[in-house]
Amino acid sequence: MKVLVTGASGFVGSHTVKALVEAGHQVRAAARSAHRIRRALRPHGCADAVETVEVDLTSREPVVRALTGCDAVVHTAAVHSFDARRRPELHAINVRSTDLVLGSAYGLGLNPIVHVSSFTALLPAAQSLTASSPVGDPPVPCGRSKALAEWIARRWQLAGAPVTIVTPGMVWGPHDPACGESTLLARSVLQGRLPFRLPGVVPVVDVRDLAAVHVAVLSAGVAPRRYLAVAETPAMAEIQRLVAAAGGGSPARLAVPAPVLSAAGRLADLLQRMLPVRLTFGREGTWTALHCPPGADASATTADLGVTFRSAAESVLDTVRWLIGSTEQGPLREEAA
Numbered sequence: 155m156k157v158l159v160t161g162a163s164g165f166v167g168s169h170t171v172k173a174l175v176e177a178g179h180q181v182r183a184a185a186r187s188a189h190r191i192r193r194a195l196r197p198h199g200c201a202d203a204v205e206t207v208e209v210d211l212t213s214r215e216p217v218v219r220a221l222t223g224c225d226a227v228v229h230t231a232a233v234h235s236f237d238a239r240r241r242p243e244l245h246a247i248n249v250r251s252t253d254l255v256l257g258s259a260y261g262l263g264l265n266p267i268v269h270v271s272s273f274t275a276l277l278p279a280a281q282s283l284t285a286s287s288p289v290g291d292p293p294v295p296c297g298r299s300k301a302l303a304e305w306i307a308r309r310w311q312l313a314g315a316p317v318t319i320v321t322p323g324m325v326w327g328p329h330d331p332a333c334g335e336s337t338l339l340a341r342s343v344l345q346g347r348l349p350f351r352l353p354g355v356v357p358v359v360d361v362r363d364l365a366a367v368h369v370a371v372l373s374a375g376v377a378p379r380r381y382l383a384v385a386e387t388p389a390m391a392e393i394q395r396l397v398a399a400a401g402g403g404s405p406a407r408l409a410v411p412a413p414v415l416s417a418a419g420r421l422a423d424l425l426q427r428m429l430p431v432r433l434t435f436g437r438e439g440t441w442t443a444l445h446c447p448p449g450a451d452a453s454a455t456t457a458d459l460g461v462t463f464r465s466a467a468e469s470v471l472d473t474v475r476w477l478i479g480s481t482e483q484g485p486l487r488e489e490a491a
C-alpha cells in the first residue's frame with residue numbers, strides 16, 4: 155500500500171513510518187519541514203526510503219495534494235503538548251485539520267483512514283478505559299481539542315467513512331524528536347527538577363507497540379473500528395520511581411496534597427506564558443492524571459490485531475537509556491544549555 159503518514163517528523167509519526175517501511179509499505183512522510191522529517195527518520199535508518207512532502211495541514215489544498223495518489227493515511231499530526239504557550243495552535247491543527255484530513259481522505263477514496271486519538275479524549279472517566287468508552291469532556295485545552303477531534307472522527311465513521319480510530323495512552327519510548335510530554339517528564343526526574351510525587355495514574359503505551367498497531371490496522375483492512383493502545387496504567391509516582399531507578403537516582407519522596415498541586419499547576423501555567431523555557435509541571439498534566447481511571451483494557455486490540463504491549467517498566471527503561479546515551483539531539487544536554 156502507499157500510505158501517507160502525517161506528523162512524520164514527530165515521535166509517533168517517525169516510529170510509524172519506520173514500522174510501515176519495515177512491513178513493506180510505500181510511505182509518503184508529511185510534516186511542515188522536510189528537514190525535520192529527515193532528522194526524525196535518521197535514527198530509524200529509513201530517511202532515504204520514503205518520499206517526503208512539506209505540508210501545512212491547516213489548508214485544504216495542500217492536504218488534498220498530499221493525500222492524492224495514496225491508498226491509506228495514518229493521521230498522527232497534532233499539537234500534543236500541555237505547554238500553555240501552545241494553546242493558540244490547538245484548535246487549528248488538532249480539530250480543524252483532523253476534519254480536513256479525514257474528510258478529504260474519504261472524498262478521495264482512501265481506505266483505511268487511521269486517526270490517532272488520545273486517552274485524554276475519553277476523560278474524565280469513572281470506569282476502565284476501553285475502545286468503546288464514550289468521548290469525555292476534559293476542561294483542559296489539549297485534552298479538549300483531542301475530544302473534539304474524536305467527535306469528528308466518530309462523526310466520519312457514522313457517515314460511512316472507513317475511519318479507524320487508534321487511542322493511545324501516554325506514549326513512552328526512545329527517539330522522541332520533539333521532546334514530548336513523556337521525554338520531558340523523564341528528563342525532569344533525571345535532572346532532579348521534580349522533588350515531589352505526582353498524583354494520579356496514567357495509561358502507558360510504548361511508541362514501538364503503537365506503531366505496530368498502525369501497521370496491523372492497515373493490513374487488517376476493515377473499517378470503521380476503534381482500538382485502544384495501552385499496556386498498563388501505573389501511578390505517576392511509580393513512573394517517577396522507574397525513571398529515577400533507571401537513571402541510578404532515588405525517587406521523589408515529598409507527598410503534596412492533590413488540591414495544592416492543582417493550584418500550583420494553574421500558577422505554573424500563568425508563569426509559563428511569560429517564560430522562554432518549558433516548565434515540567436502545569437495544570438493539564440495534573441488534571442489528566444487525577445481524572446484517569448485506574449485501569450484500561452486493550453485486550454481486544456491484542457485479540458483482533460495480534461499486537462502485544464511491552465510493560466511500562468520496559469518502555470520507561472528504554473526511554474531513559476536513550477535519553478542518557480543519545481547523541482541525536484542531546485535531549486538532556488539541550489535543556490541544560
Ligand SMILES: NC(=O)c1ccc[n+]([C@@H]2O[C@H](COP(=O)([O-])OP(=O)(O)OC[C@H]3O[C@@H](n4cnc5c(N)ncnc54)[C@H](OP(=O)(O)O)[C@@H]3O)[C@@H](O)[C@H]2O)c1
Pocket residue numbers: 160161162163164165166167184185186187190191209210211212229230231232233234247270271272273300322323324325326332334335336
Ligand atoms: N505523545 C503522547 O504521549 C501521546 C499520547 C496520546 C496521544 N498522542 C497522539 O499521538 C499523535 C502524535 O503525537 P506525538 O507525540 O508524536 O506529537 P509530536 O512529536 O509533537 O509530533 C507532532 C507532529 O505533528 C506535526 N504538525 C504539527 N502541526 C502541523 C501542521 N500545522 N501541519 C502539518 N504538520 C503539523 C509536526 O510536524 P512539524 O511541526 O515538523 O510540521 C509533528 O510531525 C497526536 O495525535 C497525539 O495527540 C500522543
